Amino acid sequence: MPSITRTFTTTVRRGRPDGHFNETFEVPARESQTVLDVVSWIQQNIDPTLSYRFSCRVGMCGSCAMMVNGMPRWTCRTQVKKVLRNDRLEVAPLRNLPVIKDLAVDMDPFFEKWIEAEGFHHPSRSREDPIEPVSPENPGRVVADAGIECINCSVCYAACDTVTGNRDFLGPAALQRAWTLLNDVRDAARPSILEAVSRSGGCHNCHSIASCTASCPIGLDPMAAIAGLKRETALSCFRKSG
Amino acid sequence: MKLRPRHHSLWLAYILHRLSGLALALFLPVHFCVLALALHDAARLDGFLRFAAHPAVKLAEFGLVFLLAVHAFGGLRLIALEWLPWPGPQKTLAAAAVSMALLVAGSFLLQAH
Numbered sequence: 001m002p003s004i005t006r007t008f009t010t011t012v013r014r015g016r017p018d019g020h021f022n023e024t025f026e027v028p029a030r031e032s033q034t035v036l037d038v039v040s041w042i043q044q045n046i047d048p049t050l051s052y053r054f055s056c057r058v059g060m061c062g063s064c065a066m067m068v069n070g071m072p073r074w075t076c077r078t079q080v081k082k083v084l085r086n087d088r089l090e091v092a093p094l095r096n097l098p099v100i101k102d103l104a105v106d107m108d109p110f111f112e113k114w115i116e117a118e119g120f121h122h123p124s125r126s127r128e129d130p131i132e133p134v135s136p137e138n139p140g141r142v143v144a145d146a147g148i149e150c151i152n153c154s155v156c157y158a159a160c161d162t163v164t165g166n167r168d169f170l171g172p173a174a175l176q177r178a179w180t181l182l183n184d185v186r187d188a189a190r191p192s193i194l195e196a197v198s199r200s201g202g203c204h205n206c207h208s209i210a211s212c213t214a215s216c217p218i219g220l221d222p223m224a225a226i227a228g229l230k231r232e233t234a235l236s237c238f239r240k241s242g
Numbered sequence: 243m244k245l246r247p248r249h250h251s252l253w254l255a256y257i258l259h260r261l262s263g264l265a266l267a268l269f270l271p272v273h274f275c276v277l278a279l280a281l282h283d284a285a286r287l288d289g290f291l292r293f294a295a296h297p298a299v300k301l302a303e304f305g306l307v308f309l310l311a312v313h314a315f316g317g318l319r320l321i322a323l324e325w326l327p328w329p330g331p332q333k334t335l336a337a338a339a340v341s342m343a344l345l346v347a348g349s350f351l352l353q354a355h
Contacts, residue, residue: 040289071247095247159247208320210332224329231325 003031008036008084012050014102023047027089035075035083036064039091039103052103059217062153066103067092072158074081074217075150095158110154113170118176118196122189132186140183147180147225149218156212156222168201172212172222174205177226182232194236203229255316255336262313269306283330308347315339 006029011022025042036054043050054064059077066075069083069090080089097105114120125132134141156172163169170178178197181187197203203226212222247253279287293299316339323332 071249161248161253207256208252208323209256211250214250214252215247221329222321223332227324227329228327231327237342 007182008080008087008089010042010089010091012039012042012103015089015099017099018103019036020099023099029080030100033080033091035066035073035078035080035091038080038089039066039075039147042046049104051101060151062151063153065094065097065153065158067158072155072215074153074155077217078122096140096160097154097158105154107154110157110171111152111171113174115178116196117170117174117202118189119174119194120180121181121184122192124186124188129136134185138185140185143228144180144183147220150176150220151218153217155215155217159211159215161209161211162205162207166201166205166210170197171202172206172226175206175229176220176222176225179228182229194233197229198233203233206230251333251336253341255319258312258340259316259320262309262316265306265309266313269309300351303354304347304351308343311346312340312343315342316329 007026008029009027010027012025013020014023015021024171025046027038027041030037037186038058039050039052044051049063052064052066052078055061057076059074063073064075065072067073067090068075068078069085069088072094073083075091082088091103093099093103093105097107097110098175100106136142136145150173152173154173157163159170162171175197176191182190182193187193206223206226208223208227210223213220213224216222276287278289279290294303316336319332319335319339322330322335
């Protein structure tokens with residue numbers, strides 16, 4: 001085991017919905033250390049009651065997002081040396097979501113909004129029908145492919161000032177999901193999706209601040225997806241009246 | 243904890259667009275009140291125009307022209323973002339909107355006398 005030559009200070013925001021406090025820990029610095037490693041080290045070596053959420057540890061499951069030095073990040077892929085400021089690290093629960101305990105937030109509002117945005121597949125065929133071939137070059141498929149790698153980590157939702165100001169706003173992830181389905185030739189609910197995303201709290205509430213795009217850990221562009229929804233909902237309105 | 247999701251250029255473009263819009267909304271009623279003087283109090287209007295010729299007022303007008311131009315160019319960027327099926331290099335476009343606004347306001351200041 002390598003000898004510990006250096007430590008850094010980590011402040012963790014802890015508590016339950018009725019109140020929180022900051023607790024400071026001295027954590028040994030390691031090579032290639034991630035923020036999730038730091039939280040796990042505290043939980044395993046200092047305070048086993050520290051609550052947080054993680055699963056895959058390789059940036060696929062989207063479970064471990066937290067606020068790190070004020071920025072929402074996927075902690076399993078965030079290297080400490082890249083975010084450490086003045087040898088200090090501040091870790092807090094994700095913004096815009098209710099806290100359950102310590103660093104674990106209640107993700108229900110986030111996923112409920114996916115349902116509100118019709119962000120689930122609406123089959124156009126049954127299992128008895130043959131599989132519909134979809135060309136990767138199909139223009140709709142190309143647009144949908146640009147957004148389907150979302151890992152539901154809620155980093156964009158935590159970064160969004162519009163969500164902070166308007167709790168009914170569906171948020172970047174749910175709207176991007178709706179956009180991918182709108183462009184999926186296999187989805188049979190185009191009118192329902194357009195109606196869902198054009199209600200109050202839908203795509204037209206977005207102010208195009210782009211914090212979602214700036215913070216997405218896998219480089220997706222939810223702002224462009226929301227712009228696409230704004231365009232399609234407006235055009236569908238003209239088509240109806242025409 | 244300082245909130246850092248706002249540390250990016252498009253957030254600054256958003257704030258600039260909102261603040262310039264607010265400042266213009268406050269300016270417009272004053273502007274129309276001054277224009278109305280031409281109809282019912284020409285002497286007061288002449289007095290105001292003499293005041294407006296002061297260099298410090300010209301500098302303030304440079305600010306107003308910048309706000310108007312940055313709001314117009316920033317608005318064009320948002321319209322393009324939402325109506326063209328192409329996201330474009332938004333940071334570059336936002337920077338271009340500020341540059342164009344400075345160019346317009348600077349040209350105004352250079353020819354003001």
